[in-house]
Amino acid sequence: MTSVWEFLAERFPVEKMDLQHMVQGKTVPVHRMSWAYYLGGITLFLFLIQVVTGLMLLFYYQPTVNDAYESVQYITEEVPGGHIIRNLHAWSASAMIFFVLAHLVTTFAMKAFAKPREVTWLAGIGLLLITFGFGFSGYLLPWNQIAVNATKIGLQSIEAMGQYLPASMAHLPTQLKEIIQGEASVGQATLSRFFVLHVVVLPLLSFGLIGIHLFSVQLHGMSKGVPGEVKKTEKFFPTFIIKDFSTWGAVFFIMFILAVTLPFDAFFSFPLMDPYNARGSTPDGIKPEWYFYMVYSPLEMLPYWLVMLAVNGGIVVLLLAPWIFQHTSIKTLRTLAIGFAFYFVIITLFGDVIYHLVKGGM
Amino acid sequence: MIIQFLFIGLPYAAIAAVVIGTYYRLTRKEYTVSSLSSQFLESTFLKWGSVPWHLGILVIFIGHLVPFLLPDLWADLVKHRPILIALEAVGFVAGVMCVLGLVVLIIRRIFTSTLQLVTKPLDFVVYVLLLSQILLGLVTAYSYRYGSVWAPGTVYAYLYGILRLSPDMTYVQDMPFVIQAHIALAWVILMLIPFTRLIHMFSIPLEYLFRLPQKVVWTNEVRWNRRSERAQYMESRRYFFRGVAGVTGAAGLLSFGVLEKSGHYFQGQTLDDAKEATLLEKRLKRMKLTAEEKSYELERLKNDAIFIADLKELQPATGKYFIDYEMRPALAFRDAKGLPNLLSAKCTHLGCTVGKDVDGQGRIVCPCHVSYFDIGTGVPQAGSPTEIPLEHIAWHLRATDGTIVAHGTPDGTVATTAAYDAAKSETYKVFIIKSKGVTVA
Numbered sequence: 001m002t003s004v005w006e007f008l009a010e011r012f013p014v015e016k017m018d019l020q021h022m023v024q025g026k027t028v029p030v031h032r033m034s035w036a037y038y039l040g041g042i043t044l045f046l047f048l049i050q051v052v053t054g055l056m057l058l059f060y061y062q063p064t065v066n067d068a069y070e071s072v073q074y075i076t077e078e079v080p081g082g083h084i085i086r087n088l089h090a091w092s093a094s095a096m097i098f099f100v101l102a103h104l105v106t107t108f109a110m111k112a113f114a115k116p117r118e119v120t121w122l123a124g125i126g127l128l129l130i131t132f133g134f135g136f137s138g139y140l141l142p143w144n145q146i147a148v149n150a151t152k153i154g155l156q157s158i159e160a161m162g163q164y165l166p167a168s169m170a171h172l173p174t175q176l177k178e179i180i181q182g183e184a185s186v187g188q189a190t191l192s193r194f195f196v197l198h199v200v201v202l203p204l205l206s207f208g209l210i211g212i213h214l215f216s217v218q219l220h221g222m223s224k225g226v227p228g229e230v231k232k233t234e235k236f237f238p239t240f241i242i243k244d245f246s247t248w249g250a251v252f253f254i255m256f257i258l259a260v261t262l263p264f265d266a267f268f269s270f271p272l273m274d275p276y277n278a279r280g281s282t283p284d285g286i287k288p289e290w291y292f293y294m295v296y297s298p299l300e301m302l303p304y305w306l307v308m309l310a311v312n313g314g315i316v317v318l319l320l321a322p323w324i325f326q327h328t329s330i331k332t333l334r335t336l337a338i339g340f341a342f343y344f345v346i347i348t349l350f351g352d353v354i355y356h357l358v359k360g361g362m
Numbered sequence: 363m364i365i366q367f368l369f370i371g372l373p374y375a376a377i378a379a380v381v382i383g384t385y386y387r388l389t390r391k392e393y394t395v396s397s398l399s400s401q402f403l404e405s406t407f408l409k410w411g412s413v414p415w416h417l418g419i420l421v422i423f424i425g426h427l428v429p430f431l432l433p434d435l436w437a438d439l440v441k442h443r444p445i446l447i448a449l450e451a452v453g454f455v456a457g458v459m460c461v462l463g464l465v466v467l468i469i470r471r472i473f474t475s476t477l478q479l480v481t482k483p484l485d486f487v488v489y490v491l492l493l494s495q496i497l498l499g500l501v502t503a504y505s506y507r508y509g510s511v512w513a514p515g516t517v518y519a520y521l522y523g524i525l526r527l528s529p530d531m532t533y534v535q536d537m538p539f540v541i542q543a544h545i546a547l548a549w550v551i552l553m554l555i556p557f558t559r560l561i562h563m564f565s566i567p568l569e570y571l572f573r574l575p576q577k578v579v580w581t582n583e584v585r586w587n588r589r590s591e592r593a594q595y596m597e598s599r600r601y602f603f604r605g606v607a608g609v610t611g612a613a614g615l616l617s618f619g620v621l622e623k624s625g626h627y628f629q630g631q632t633l634d635d636a637k638e639a640t641l642l643e644k645r646l647k648r649m650k651l652t653a654e655e656k657s658y659e660l661e662r663l664k665n666d667a668i669f670i671a672d673l674k675e676l677q678p679a680t681g682k683y684f685i686d687y688e689m690r691p692a693l694a695f696r697d698a699k700g701l702p703n704l705l706s707a708k709c710t711h712l713g714c715t716v717g718k719d720v721d722g723q724g725r726i727v728c729p730c731h732v733s734y735f736d737i738g739t740g741v742p743q744a745g746s747p748t749e750i751p752l753e754h755i756a757w758h759l760r761a762t763d764g765t766i767v768a769h770g771t772p773d774g775t776v777a778t779t780a781a782y783d784a785a786k787s788e789t790y791k792v793f794i795i796k797s798k799g800v801t802v803a
Contacts, residue, residue, distance in 0.1 A: 056627060066652040070645055078633065078641075080626040149714060153730065156713035163750075184688055275648070278655065278691065282714040284729045300731055300747065359732075 011119045012219070022218040026236035031226050036106035037240070038247050039099055040217070044210070045248040046096035049255065050134075053089040054199065061141070063195035065188045068143035069275040087259035093135060094264070095255060097291040100131050101344065108321070109337035110225035111330050117223060118322040120216040123209045125318050130206050135289055137198040140191065146272035149286045151194075152186050157299070157308075164305050227330045294344050297351030301358050368546040369520070370529045376553035383556025384564065397559035398480040407470035415463030421456035422499070425449070429514045430521065440510045449510050450503065457500045464493050484558045491551050498544040506538065517545065662687050667758055667793040670694055674788045676702060681718035681726065681737075683707065686755050687796055691715045693726070694792065695737055700784065701768055701776055702792045704755040705740055709733060711748035739774065758793045761786065769795075 016022070028037055060079060062071040075082040104124070107113065113121035140151045155177050162173040182189025224230055234240055265273055271283040288296050298307045317324060325333060347354070388395060401408055429436040440446045468489050471477055503509055516533035523530040534545060555561060589597075633641070661668055662685075670684045671694055681693035691707040693716065705726075707716045714730035721727070725734040725743065733746035740752035759768040759782075767782040767790060 056624070059628065060630075066648050067645070070641075070648060074641070078631040078637075080629070080631060081623050082627065085627065149730075153712040153714065156711075160712070185690055187689075278685075282729055286714065286730055 010116050011216070013116075016219055023237050026218065026221050027233040028222050028236050028240045029224060029226075029230040030232040030234050031230060033106070033110060033225050036103075036110060036225070037222055038244060039103040039106055041244045042247060042251055043096055043099040043103055044214075045251060046092045046099060046255075047206070047210070049092045049252070050089065050096060051203070053085050053092070054203075056085050057089060058199060063141070063191055065143065065191055068141060068191060072142045083263065084256075084259050087262070087264055088255060090264035091258045091262075092255050093138065094290070095251075097131060097135060097289075100128055101291070104128060104318075105337045105341050107223075109330070109334040110223055111325070111328075111333050112223040112225065113322040114223070114326070115322070117216065117220050120213055120220065121322055122319065123213040123216070125315075126209045127206060127213060128318075129315070130202050130209065132291070133202050134198060134206075135291060137194040137202065139289060140186075140194045141198065143191065143276050144272065145274050145276055145283050146268060146286055148186055148276040149282050150288050151190070153286065154288065154292075155181055155186065157304075160304055161308060225330075290348055293348045293351045297347050297355060300351075300355050365531065365535055368542070368549075369531050369534055370524075372546065372549045372553075373524050373529075376549040379553045380555055384561070387556050387561060388564070395561050395565045397562040400477050400480050403476040403480070404470060404474045407466055407474070411463045411466030411470055413463070414459040415467060418456040418459035418463060422453060422460065422496075425453045425456075425510075429510065430518055433514050433518065436510070436514060440508075446508060446510060450508060453510075454500065454503050457496055457503065460496045461493065461500070464489065464496065468493070482559075484554075488551075488554065488558050488560060491547065491554070495544065495547045495551060498540055498547065501540050502544055506541065517541075520545075658685050659689060662689065662796075665796075667795045670704075670757070670792045670794055672788075673700075673702065673759065673790040673792055676792065679720045681705075681707075681720070683718060684794075686794060692755055692794075693718055695720070697738070697776075699776075700787055701778070702757055702759060702770065703737060703776075704757050704770065704792075704794065705735075705737060706753045706755060708752075709748065710742070710750035710752060711746070716752070756795050758795050759790050760793060762789050762791075 028034070057075060060071055060075045060082070062068060072086070075086055077083070079085075107121070107124070136151075136154060140147050158177045158180070159174050162170045165172065178184065180190075180193065181187075182193050269283075269285055272285060274283075287293075295307065295311055298310070440449065471481055471485065471489070506512070516537075520530060520534045534542065551560070555563070668687075671682055673696070676682060676694050676696035678696050678698070681695050684692055684694055686692040686706060693705050693707045695703040695705070697703040707718075708714075709716050709728040709730065711728065711731055711733050714728050716726050716728045716733075716735065719726065720737055721734075724737055726737055727734050731747045733748050734743040735741065735746075735752050736743070740754060742748050742751060754770060754772050754774040756772050757770045758766050761767050761781065765781050766779060768776065768778040770776045
């Protein structure tokens with residue numbers, strides 16, 4: 001019991017919880033990797049954009065199987081500025097995932113999870129999973145062909161786990177799937193559940209975790225990030241924070257231009273954007289969002305159990321990273337991080353090409 | 363009368379004035395052939411004014427000169443639409459650059475006190491004339507599109523006439539006012555060249571490119587840091603005020619824009635009746651579909667057997683979609699013996715809906731991850747992402763009087779009863795039946 005208290009006392013040192021330590025006295029190291037200190041802030045800003053645009057979309061969106069598609073159409077086509085808000089929400093969502101991943105990779109490479117920052121790291125991993133949850137649940141809400149079919153595939157992959165379990169437990173994944181989707185197949189119950197997850201449960205969770213995350217970041221300061229001594233630092237307030245806000249401005253500018261000029265669904269072929277039709281065959285080209293390719297593409301090529309093992313193993317490794325990589329040098333971590341980033345970029349950009357190479361055409 | 367003066371009298375007066383005036387100034391007052399430099403007095407605004415202005419005006423000058431000197435080449439160029447549009451666009455952008463540059467230069471002249479020393483009243487006349495001329499040109503380019511096409515045959519014909527001493531105003535006298543003003547003002551500006559700073563266009567500083575480098579030291583970091591405490595204080599104060607003004611202005615503009623737009627967003631669109639009607643129709647159609655869906659569900663809850671199709675509707679090569687008892691998509695085919703063959707269409711891999719067309723080898727394919735299924739057995743082809751076969755769906759074949767003449771079970775076995783009569787098969791109806799206990803996983 002005392003060890004638990006000691007653990008908490010080290011991670012939340014009460015004597016440091018004042019403005020002097022957390023804001024005025026805080027410094028930010030200046031070195032070659034300093035740019036990585038801005039990634040978390042950008043992610044936070046994109047999250048704020050998501051909150052604001054999401055609330056605005058809520059004013060018009062109707063989460064029923066009957067009306068969801070029409071209400072989204074109405075937002076895009078009739079509401080003044082509606083397409084900008086929706087585009088901004090979609091583009092910023094993608095950007096947020098991108099920056100979350102970049103933040104993950106860089107903090108890993110900079111060993112930012114090392115003692116006493118374990119709690120920051122764990123909260124961060126929680127936020128990562130929540131962000132993916134946001135992506136997955138939000139994808140269904142427009143209730144078009146690609147949305148519903150992609151969700152079906154995603155949920156089915158839970159059920160597919162059943163075949164690898166002993167017979168007495170084989171029904172459990174199916175049960176889990178049906179608990180998530182609320183009925184035997186994706187329908188109104190699923191839409192309601194995903195809606196509630198997307199706009200109530202996950203936001204509440206992320207507010208809490210972001211609170212812990214930011215609080216710990218301010219409490220412990222920035223991690224050193226590079227091997228050896230840090231020669232130069234700058235003040236967090238006002239020097240760093242002004243630069244931080246300036247990047248936010250630039251990010252907003254880019255996101256806004258994107259939202260005004262480029263409809264995010266311009267990259268999908270048209271039948272995928274039709275309202276969901278339960279009785280037709282599934283149209284070609286059903287794909288999850290790009291950030292799920294890293295799991296989806298291997299799923300197409302490799303045995304199912306292998307991919308699931310890798311994914312779940314990956315999550316466990318991330319959760320335990322502060323302890324697993326306790327004694328690993330920053331140099332090694334950097335190599336690992338570059339390896340993952342390389343894999344991610346290759347599989348996201350060329351997953352299709354690799355698939356065709358492996359399978360030898362259609 | 364005034365037209366004759368503007369388009370015939372004024373041009374000759376202008377040409378005479380330029381020739382005589384320039385000759386006079388070049389020979390008698392050769393040291394004034396330049397515009398008074400003011401770079402030492404103020405250089406920041408100069409950079410943002412002078413560079414865009416000169417770049418823009420050079421581009422425009424070339425654009426006006428080439429069709430005059432090489433009319434055939436020009437005509438060949440503008441024949442091609444992409445080139446024409448590119449030329450017009452470049453010209454227009456250059457014009458906008460000129461305007462921006464000029465505005466900066468004018469503001470700089472007015473608001474920089476040190477510059478008053480080297481400013482003459484005529485400078486302002488030149489500024490105003492140039493600005494008007496550029497604006498007139500931009501309006502012409504915008505309102506009377508593709509001047510590069512129409513000007514060579516009209517305005518340039520007039521110019522050649524002037525130079526050949528046989529002036530011909532046919533083409534210009536009925537032109538819109540804006541274009542006439544642009545032409546007339548051009549003569550005025552031409553006339554002023556020898557008497558104003560415009561004379562510097564004859565002294566192109568080409569030797570600058572070849573002379574030895576010279577370093578002009580105005581201020582440097584050391585001197586900058588040594589400036590008096592008072593100066594530093596004023597400096598930081600100025601920056602602070604500038605920052606506050608900038609931030610307030612930007613925040614004001616931003617919040618105004620955001621409020622205005624979000625006001626509209628929340629107010630929503632007021633639709634006209636036609637639009638409203640289309641939207642309502644669309645919604646009603648959706649509602650009917652949903653209602654239909656629900657009625658299927660109800661039907662499946664209440665009945666032990668549900669009519670799917672007439673046997674004659676079913677084909678061996680193209681499936682008919684229907685909804686099975688679990689509200690999942692399914693496909694109905696007719697097998698070789700003329701009996702129904704009912705398969706679940708929910709792919710056993712990841713749950714997509716399998717396509718309805720049978721290929722040459724008796725297979726249907728799931729479009730998501732290319733699993734081929736044999737329609738006879740439901741077994742996926744080796745190498746498909748899934749190994750689980752598609753389930754057969756239990757069915758009854760009934761004659762018109764309701765007697766069961768054949769049935770199929772979820773394991774795919776098919777049996778006919780004594781009442782089966784192949785000759786009457788076109789009247790038979792296919793039903794799916796609630797298969798108690800045997801649920802499809």
